[in-house]
Amino acid sequence: MNNLIIFNIIVVLFLIINIKIIKCEIEETPLCLKCSCTSDENGPEVDIDCTDDMLTLEFIYDQRNWINTTTNHTYYISTLNLKSSDLGDLRGQFPESNLTLLDFTDNLIRTIDDNYFAKLQNMSELVLTRNEIDRLKPDAFKGLRMDGDNYPLRSLKILKLNKNRLHTLHQDLFEHIEERLEVLDLSDNPFKVLDQQTTIAIGGIIYLKELYLGSTQIKKLPEHFLHTPKYLKVLDLSGNNFIEVPETLNDSHVLEVLYFNNNPIVNLTKDSGFPSISTLKVLHMCNMLELQLIGEKSMNGLTSLEEVHICNNNLLQEIDAGAFTREEFETEIWPPIKKLHLRDNKLTNLDRHLILHWENLNDLDLRFNPWTCECENEWMVDVLMPIYLNINETLAKTLQ
Ligand SMILES: *[C@@H]1O[C@H](CO)[C@@H](O)[C@H](O)[C@H]1NC(C)=O
Ligand SMILES: *[C@@H]1O[C@H](CO)[C@@H](O)[C@H](O)[C@H]1NC(C)=O
Ligand SMILES: *[C@@H]1O[C@H](CO)[C@@H](O)[C@H](O)[C@H]1NC(C)=O
Numbered sequence: 396m397n398n399l400i401i402f403n404i405i406v407v408l409f410l411i412i413n414i415k416i417i418k419c420e421i422e423e424t425p426l427c428l429k430c431s432c433t434s435d436e437n438g439p440e441v442d443i444d445c446t447d448d449m450l451t452l453e454f455i456y457d458q459r460n461w462i463n464t465t466t467n468h469t470y471y472i473s474t475l476n477l478k479s480s481d482l483g484d485l486r487g488q489f490p491e492s493n494l495t496l497l498d499f500t501d502n503l504i505r506t507i508d509d510n511y512f513a514k515l516q517n518m519s520e521l522v523l524t525r526n527e528i529d530r531l532k533p534d535a536f537k538g539l540r541m542d543g544d545n546y547p548l549r550s551l552k553i554l555k556l557n558k559n560r561l562h563t564l565h566q567d568l569f570e571h572i573e574e575r576l577e578v579l580d581l582s583d584n585p586f587k588v589l590d591q592q593t594t595i596a597i598g599g600i601i602y603l604k605e606l607y608l609g610s611t612q613i614k615k616l617p618e619h620f621l622h623t624p625k626y627l628k629v630l631d632l633s634g635n636n637f638i639e640v641p642e643t644l645n646d647s648h649v650l651e652v653l654y655f656n657n658n659p660i661v662n663l664t665k666d667s668g669f670p671s672i673s674t675l676k677v678l679h680m681c682n683m684l685e686l687q688l689i690g691e692k693s694m695n696g697l698t699s700l701e702e703v704h705i706c707n708n709n710l711l712q713e714i715d716a717g718a719f720t721r722e723e724f725e726t727e728i729w730p731p732i733k734k735l736h737l738r739d740n741k742l743t744n745l746d747r748h749l750i751l752h753w754e755n756l757n758d759l760d761l762r763f764n765p766w767t768c769e770c771e772n773e774w775m776v777d778v779l780m781p782i783y784l785n786i787n788e789t790l791a792k793t794l795q
């Protein structure tokens with residue numbers, strides 16, 4: 396009996412020691428001497444953060460950072476963050492690695508050599524935010540030869556090119572990644588217009604799900620722009636020069652979330668308002684510095700709307716009672732709004748017919764509006780207040 400227990404203890408001890416030995420065999424890359432490394436508890440992968448460490452590409456490319464030259468074992472690098480490292484143009488080719496995220500934010504990059512990322516076939520996210528890129532050659536994202544495929548970067552799903560100096564894109568820019576890419580961020584680039592080449596480049600991304608075009612100085616979307624990206628769910632057009640909501644949004648197929656903040660629309664009317672987007676669930680329309688009126692039927696094409704953010708529009712005085720209502724077979728129909736944020740506008744009254752079932756809301760924010768106490772608003776006290784108290788007592792009490 397005792398012998399058995401001792402034997403068991405020995406076995407357990409042996410296992411522990413063995414596990415330790417296995418763990419020790421995984422060496423860390425010398426990059427960890429310069430950068431801070433965090434290792435994954437469940438595996439040998441390491442996350443490397445070199446933010447603000449002044450490095451050169453030459454140093455990063457050094458083979459000894461990627462492979463133990465004695466054993467020829469490659470290091471397990473999961474993510475590599477090279478933010479603000481003063482690297483400059485991306486010349487040559489990045490070393491072969493299984494890393495999944497590469498972050499080049501803020502490095503004064505102007506150009507990227509052809510095939511630069513080709514050996515990063517496991518990279519799913521590439522961040523090139525806040526650089527000085529004004530032109531990208533069509534082979535910048537060219538990958539490796541693969542049968543039946545056009546030199547793909549086969550894992551790349553998220554590409555962030557925001558905060559650069561792009562004003563156009565080569566029409567073939569995404570040809571090697573257009574069958575993989577799902578998220579494209581082009582915000583904060585001075586496009587001014589989406590020319591034909593740019594439109595072709597974006598239109599070719601078959602499975603695009605999220606497109607960010609905020610602060611690109613555009614005022615129009617090209618006709619049928621949303622016809623090709625069949626899977627687009629999220630679109631950001633905030634911070635641009637739209638004086639009306641683009642009609643071509645009605646070509647979208649599965650658009651669910653639209654950011655339309657900070658555009659210079661004065662009065663949203665049936666004509667300048669939203670076309671029919673029957674799939675849209677979430678709308679953000681805040682910081683519209685010039686918006687005064689949301690008129691009748693201006694939003695009634697948004698038949699599936701669930702979440703509405705109309706906030707921080709300093710001049711917005713009126714939302715027409717019929718803004719959301721449409722008629723079908725002589726009956727009035729409202730979208731199924733559940734979340735309504737109307738904070739920080741200049742609204743003095745709210746019509747009870749704006750929404751059909753206020754009691755169906757599960758989120759409501761009416762703060763910071765100059766609500767008046769006139770008769771037309773009596774329902775707000777009698778009907779809406781109890782509902783509001785029920786949804787969020789703290790917020791409701793700010794209104795009393
Ligand atoms: C390479 O691996 C050997 C054997 O595991 C180890 O002794 C050596 O320190 C490693 N070299 C570096 C640079 O990590
Ligand atoms: C490592 O690779 C080099 C070059 O491919 C080769 O010459 C060397 O024999 C390899 N060493 C080991 C330990 O496999
Ligand atoms: C990448 O991972 C594969 C499979 O896990 C492995 O065989 C290969 O050596 C790794 N390549 C590099 C460069 O780490």
Ligand SMILES: *[C@@H]1O[C@H](CO)[C@@H](O)[C@H](O)[C@H]1NC(C)=O
Binds near residue numbers: 516517
């Ligand atoms: C890299 O990707 C290949 C193919 O998708 C996969 O088999 C492999 O496990 C990945 N390697 C790592 C280390 O993630």
Ligand SMILES: *[C@@H]1O[C@H](CO)[C@@H](O)[C@H](O)[C@H]1NC(C)=O
Binds near residue numbers: 670
């Ligand atoms: C979108 O609007 C345009 C212009 O009003 C119209 O010609 C087109 O038929 C509409 N498309 C859809 C899918 O509703």
Ligand SMILES: *[C@@H]1O[C@H](CO)[C@@H](O)[C@H](O)[C@H]1NC(C)=O
Binds near residue numbers: 661
């Ligand atoms: C916008 O609507 C307001 C209120 O109805 C009206 O006074 C104003 O003239 C309109 N402005 C424009 C540019 O249509």
Ligand SMILES: *[C@@H]1O[C@H](CO)[C@@H](O)[C@H](O)[C@H]1NC(C)=O
Binds near residue numbers: 786787789790
């Ligand atoms: C009420 O709203 C405030 C501000 O949005 C939020 O912080 C709080 O969690 C909400 N309370 C409830 C009970 O939902």
